[in-house]
Amino acid sequence: MIRITIDDIETQVEEGTTILNAARKIGGKIVPPALCYYSSLKGSGGKCRACLVKVEQASARDPRPMPKLVASCCTPAQDGMVVRNITSPEVLEARRGVVELLLINHPLDCPICDQAGECDLQNFAYEHGLEKTRYEFPRRTFDPIDIGPHIQLHMTRCILCYRCTLVADQLSNDRVHGILWRGEVSEISTYIQKAIDHEFSGNMIDVCPVGALTDKHFRFRNRVWFLIPMDAHRNCAKCCGKVVLWLRGKEIYRVTARKDEYGEVHEFICNECRWEHYNLNDWVVEGPRAFQPWSVINANKYHANTKELPHTLYSKLDNERWNEFEGVN
């Protein structure tokens, strides 16, 4: 076990743990955002630079600071390391730059995009970015290609995190898509328009941090914040069968895998669960799914057990005391 200090909070982690995972062990606001790192995919990370942190002391043996900001998702923690994330203005400044660079070629068509509301890039830009763009040049465009009947590819929205290719590599043995070309013109493609068709291909939608890969069956049908997410499961021979149903009334609008608080899926689901069971009777519904309190998915959903104001606070004369009550927001 080694000791590492992140934003003045000390913790002990296994040797070989990355700084990002050590921060996730502490949890809360000090966890660096990540757009390309995905804990359940081997070899992910190091591409988006969203998780940059400052290392003030490399280790107990060599207390010099690291010369540049490092990507926390692929830098292993050392014993006695001192890391600064949100307490370092340099890191926040760098993140603002990262947002600006990621958004240079992003079309910003959030009002149209089906990912809006659960988009990692949207959250990241909202948290760290500027409100306006300084970019004046035309954004890159691509010839639209059809990658099959289930998945819609919007290459203009892609931030090249490579998560989807890792899913295809690690969940199936016949990957038919990858990244073509290099640098700014690189694009996700199936090369000569081949449909992506293997049993776990739908997980590419869930791992995509932006709206580049979206569900064709759900395309434009509704916004995520109008749907009610419910945990559900069914007996499936191919996968774990644990999913989230996105309901409106009794109608299933879409089925996704369960994402954790960092937007990562640990139990991937098969295409049969995702696209062939739109009948509520096929599922055992467990209950409503909880989301982070700031998520727009929680909007306009009321709980049966809302808190009543205590009688002592029910007076406009002592308004200051309202702030003491947790139920007022």
Place this chain on the structure above:
Amino acid sequence: MEGQGYLLTGRAKVLDRPRLSWAEKMYLPAIVGGLSVTIKHLFRRKATVQFPEQKRPVPISYRGLHVLKRDENGAERCTACGLCAVACPAEAITMEAGERKPGEEHLYREEKYAIKYEINMLRCIFCGLCEEACPKEAIFLEPTFAPAGFDRNDFIYGKDRLLEGSKREEIIPPLTS
């Protein structure tokens, strides 16, 4: 001193009402007094106007009936992003989105558009939050208001009565000229 009102605000006044005399219980002086007030008001200037023949002037910024705007080429600006509906405190707005087909570019500005867009005018509180939330400058509140009706369903305004250039202009004349 008892009662909910006192507890809530602490401003209730306790009144001491004397018992009425025999003459007062006849209520005749009270009726005469009341009628004289009524008759006096008959000759005063009226506080009301004869709507809809007569209209009161309203400011340009008046938040009345909604309009869904078109862009400079006449295409609908709304993309059914749902931000107005999620911002609406009265939950008066519902919509259904559809995909624009090739050849419809002159009708709809973006790839996605609202097939159905409904505002329940009985629910709406005309706060203007939808206008504020709209990223496409598609919805605005204009200085008009919904005509009266006898059927509740008539107050659910669809795109036929919200869209700029629809029959909305005929049925709902603007309050400002």
